[in-house]
Amino acid sequence: MIKCRLLLVVAFACAPQISAGQTQETQTAAAVPPDPTTVTIPDLSFKPSKRDAGRYDEYFYFHKSGVSYEKAFTDLQECAAYSQVFQFMLSPPHFVPLGSEPYKADQSQHYDNAFLQFGLIGVGILGFAMDILASYDERVNTRRCMGYKHYQRYGTSRAIWRQIDKGNVASQKIARLALIASGPVPAGEPVEP
Amino acid sequence: MKFRLFLTAFFLMPVAVFAQAEENFEKGAVPQISPDKAYFLIRTREPEDLPAGPLLVRALSPDELIGAMERHKKDPRYKEPPNTVLMDGSIPFAKTGDEKTLLVAAKPGIYILAAEAHVGSNFKDRGIMAVCLCLGTVRFEAKPGVITDMGTLLVARDDKPSPIPELASAVRGKFVDISAVTVVVALKPETDSMPVPESLANLPRVTADYRAQRAFPNYFGVPINRLIAIPGVLDYDDDGHVVDLKTTK
Numbered sequence: 430m431i432k433c434r435l436l437l438v439v440a441f442a443c444a445p446q447i448s449a450g451q452t453q454e455t456q457t458a459a460a461v462p463p464d465p466t467t468v469t470i471p472d473l474s475f476k477p478s479k480r481d482a483g484r485y486d487e488y489f490y491f492h493k494s495g496v497s498y499e500k501a502f503t504d505l506q507e508c509a510a511y512s513q514v515f516q517f518m519l520s521p522p523h524f525v526p527l528g529s530e531p532y533k534a535d536q537s538q539h540y541d542n543a544f545l546q547f548g549l550i551g552v553g554i555l556g557f558a559m560d561i562l563a564s565y566d567e568r569v570n571t572r573r574c575m576g577y578k579h580y581q582r583y584g585t586s587r588a589i590w591r592q593i594d595k596g597n598v599a600s601q602k603i604a605r606l607a608l609i610a611s612g613p614v615p616a617g618e619p620v621e622p
Numbered sequence: 623m624k625f626r627l628f629l630t631a632f633f634l635m636p637v638a639v640f641a642q643a644e645e646n647f648e649k650g651a652v653p654q655i656s657p658d659k660a661y662f663l664i665r666t667r668e669p670e671d672l673p674a675g676p677l678l679v680r681a682l683s684p685d686e687l688i689g690a691m692e693r694h695k696k697d698p699r700y701k702e703p704p705n706t707v708l709m710d711g712s713i714p715f716a717k718t719g720d721e722k723t724l725l726v727a728a729k730p731g732i733y734i735l736a737a738e739a740h741v742g743s744n745f746k747d748r749g750i751m752a753v754c755l756c757l758g759t760v761r762f763e764a765k766p767g768v769i770t771d772m773g774t775l776l777v778a779r780d781d782k783p784s785p786i787p788e789l790a791s792a793v794r795g796k797f798v799d800i801s802a803v804t805v806v807v808a809l810k811p812e813t814d815s816m817p818v819p820e821s822l823a824n825l826p827r828v829t830a831d832y833r834a835q836r837a838f839p840n841y842f843g844v845p846i847n848r849l850i851a852i853p854g855v856l857d858y859d860d861d862g863h864v865v866d867l868k869t870t871k
Contacts, residue, residue, distance in 0.1 A: 511754075514843035522842070524690070524701070524703070525842075527682055
């Protein structure tokens with residue numbers, strides 16, 4: 430039993446190192462905006478419930494009068510790039526590759542510690558928590574970045590947001606948001622940036 | 623068996639073998655000025671519960687950068703020589719009222735004010751990164767053999783109203799989402815009215831010559847923000863892009 434546990438400890442300790450070696454850079458080259466005629470967006474109208482209004486920090490899109498689809502796509506992509514690496518409880522680093530692209534985040538220490546203290550359950554919980562924290566971090570960063578670009582933010586429902594955010598192709602999601610951002614002024618009042 | 627487990631855990635612990643990038647001078651310890659080191663002086667006003675920890679990053683030469691990237695490609699865990707300077711507000715050189723003076727020595731070069739960290743006894747190691755000033759900040763040259771006076775750094779928590787007038791309208795003043803507590807940062811370049819500890823008055827000291835630094839990648843993977851505009855140095859256009867006021871006069 431102990432041998433099995435030791436083997437698992439070593440396996441989990443090595444796993445992040447192996448993946449870190451395979452992918453070293455995380456910033457991707459700027460994508461070309463998809464043809465807007467191929468992009469479909471959901472009907473944005475909805476009757477906000479009290480619950481919807483309490484979740485506008487989580488479900489939202491942007492709009493800026495007079496902005497083109499291409500410009501909105503570039504702005505959204507630029508802002509998204511600031512959240513491509515997420516570091517949990519990072520201590521101030523001794524070295525920063527200023528001038529290069531950011532290195533892939535190394536979270537192996539946290540996973541090692543979680544496994545040593547709580548085993549596989551700890552690793553599972555940590556992975557779940559990391560995903561949630563990374564999402565929150567991305568939302569806060571995007572709001573800050575798009576706010577400085579003078580985009581208005583509009584809250585939406587979870588159901589509509591899921592249609593905007595569907596799929597696994599980042600450029601398609603950004604394209605939907607860019608089409609909304611450059612389209613007609615949304616109904617309702619904007620919320621704080 | 624417990625001993626074997628302990629050994630396994632011991633060897634899996636990350637080994638912190640870092641050459642220290644900077645030397646923070648505490649409690650009025652006047653440095654012997656070395657001709658091959660740069661000295662950084664900054665005054666800070668900050669929240670009581672979160673001592674300021676400005677993080678400076680030294681620009682790398684092309685050779686340094688290419689070498690670092692190649693070594694990282696071969697071994698992502700390779701430890702490069704340090705190029706950051708953490709000015710630790712929890713161990714100030716001097717403190718008067720709500721203002722601290724920090725004094726640090728490090729390698730000369732061109733530095734950018736890249737980030738702010740939470741430091742102090744509440745945090746392990748060197749603290750925790752609070753915010754990356756990725757969306758716009760300043761750079762300056764720190765020359766060897768002199769103290770570069772960086773002026774006064776103003777820091778406020780983003781989730782609470784700030785009593786610092788320069789930051790009062792910049793903070794959100796309330797909790798947003800569940801992300802970590804982040805901060806808003808302003809910098810006032812040195813003026814004659816800013817006090818200098820008497821023990822440093824006779825040492826060679828120059829005012830930091832700030833230039834606007836355009837946006838850079840979020841190397842830290844933490845919340846982002848930008849340094850508040852500085853008259854005559856740094857501003858932002860309607861697209862949120864940095865405007866260098868020294869070159870666009």
